[in-house]
Amino acid sequence: MQVFIIDEDGKKYCVEVEKTTTIADMKTKIYDATGMENAYQYLEHRGKIVLEVHGGTTMDDYKIKACDIFHMSDRMRGG
Amino acid sequence: MNHIKVISLVQYSSSVKKLKEEFLRNFKRFDSVEDFSDHHYVSKGKASKQHSKNWVKKVQDEWKILNQNLPETIFVRACESRMDLLRAVIIGAEGTPYHDGLFFFDIQFPDTYPSVPPNVYYHSGGLRINPNLYNCGKVCLSLLGTWHGNARQSWLPKESTMLQVLVSIQALVLNEQPYFNEPGYGLIKGTWLGESKSKVYSENVFLLSLKTMVYSMRKPPQHFEEYVQNHYFVRSHDIVKACNAYKAGAPLGSMVKGGVQDLEQARQSGSKKFKTDVASFMQTVVDEFVKLGVKELAEKPKPPVNNANTENQSKKKTRKRSRSSR
Numbered sequence: 001m002q003v004f005i006i007d008e009d010g011k012k013y014c015v016e017v018e019k020t021t022t023i024a025d026m027k028t029k030i031y032d033a034t035g036m037e038n039a040y041q042y043l044e045h046r047g048k049i050v051l052e053v054h055g056g057t058t059m060d061d062y063k064i065k066a067c068d069i070f071h072m073s074d075r076m077r078g079g
Numbered sequence: 080m081n082h083i084k085v086i087s088l089v090q091y092s093s094s095v096k097k098l099k100e101e102f103l104r105n106f107k108r109f110d111s112v113e114d115f116s117d118h119h120y121v122s123k124g125k126a127s128k129q130h131s132k133n134w135v136k137k138v139q140d141e142w143k144i145l146n147q148n149l150p151e152t153i154f155v156r157a158c159e160s161r162m163d164l165l166r167a168v169i170i171g172a173e174g175t176p177y178h179d180g181l182f183f184f185d186i187q188f189p190d191t192y193p194s195v196p197p198n199v200y201y202h203s204g205g206l207r208i209n210p211n212l213y214n215c216g217k218v219c220l221s222l223l224g225t226w227h228g229n230a231r232q233s234w235l236p237k238e239s240t241m242l243q244v245l246v247s248i249q250a251l252v253l254n255e256q257p258y259f260n261e262p263g264y265g266l267i268k269g270t271w272l273g274e275s276k277s278k279v280y281s282e283n284v285f286l287l288s289l290k291t292m293v294y295s296m297r298k299p300p301q302h303f304e305e306y307v308q309n310h311y312f313v314r315s316h317d318i319v320k321a322c323n324a325y326k327a328g329a330p331l332g333s334m335v336k337g338g339v340q341d342l343e344q345a346r347q348s349g350s351k352k353f354k355t356d357v358a359s360f361m362q363t364v365v366d367e368f369v370k371l372g373v374k375e376l377a378e379k380p381k382p383p384v385n386n387a388n389t390e391n392q393s394k395k396k397t398r399k400r401s402r403s404s405r
Contacts, residue, residue: 008238008242010143042250044250071148071150078220
């Protein structure tokens with residue numbers, strides 16, 4: 001299935017994934033498409049950040065469906 | 080006759096809710112408005128001020144990016160006469176202590192934008208609901224230049240945008256475990272101490288979120304008045320269901336839309352103080368919902384265990400009657 005990534009400038013990318021694809025693998029595909037290194041990618045999905053270590057590792061664990069939209073954001077720190 | 084009346088009432092309620100839902104669906108994610116008289120940054124600059132051509136083009140680009148790419152849970156308003164001002168509302172995400180809440184941010188583009196980051200103010204109402212959102216309204220993030228960070232974490236004039244700021248606030252700031260947003264606290268994430276402190280912090284945040292709901296229903300920001308009313312009208316039952324579940328001991332954030340409980344989280348339990356606090360403040364929230372015109376919010380009566388419960392129930396019934404008589 002395909003999912004869509006929107007970066008901070010509003011550019012759209014299309015990434016091919018399967019239900020069993022891990023988040024880390026998806027980030028690698030996103031790196032191939034955008035050049036943003038895996039460690040710097042924060043992916044927003046339905047208002048939350050997708051984290052590999054939290055609750056699961058695959059598309060299915062996060063209930064990600066075909067044509068879902070992710071907003072990608074850069075890293076930042078808060079105080 | 081009673082039967083007919085009951086049917087009519089049910090039909091009326093559902094048709095009103097449909098109208099509200101339609102309003103919410105049709106509410107534009109990005110739109111321009113005439114003025115911003117109650118904006119936090121209204122006194123910075125004037126409508127007659129002349130801006131450089133590059134600044135105007137950059138702001139228009141920002142509007143375009145927002146217009147085309149805002150997620151479903153963020154709404155933004157801009158002003159033609161005051162191009163430097165924006166107002167945004169973010170809906171708290173499911174599974175977080177901010178769920179169903181509305182969080183308002185006023186934004187101003189400085190004259191030297193995009194060389195410097197935008198100014199962002201959070202409508203806190205005096206409540207500190209997150210380590211990064213101060214009770215004075217300050218939004219403390221390296222991306223906004225209000226906290227230190229390395230080059231990659233700071234505002235990048237050629238790359239950073241307002242869309243990124245809003246998406247980051249929603250997903251990275253208003254997240255599931257806000258306690259760990261405090262610098263240094265991330266180190267104890269996953270430890271017993273860290274997780275227990277985080278749980279208590281999140282429970283307190285939910286209570287503050289309920290207060291924020293009441294605050295925004297009583298005094299909604301300009302251009303979002305009708306949106307606030309319709310949002311809480313439609314969400315009132317979900318919010319009440321969640322509060323009832325928390326009172327019964329369900330862990331915070333385990334209620335999903337429609338009142339279904341996430342079984343994975345059901346193993347844990349909310350703290351005693353949390354149950355008590357939700358119970359004590361919930362009536363205030365329900366009263367505000369009733370003012371919006373919501374019907375049938377009454378809790379299901381439970382069998383009385385002792386006299387105290389009986390008294391409480393009779394009090395509730397009395398209140399219900401007085402409300403319905405208005």
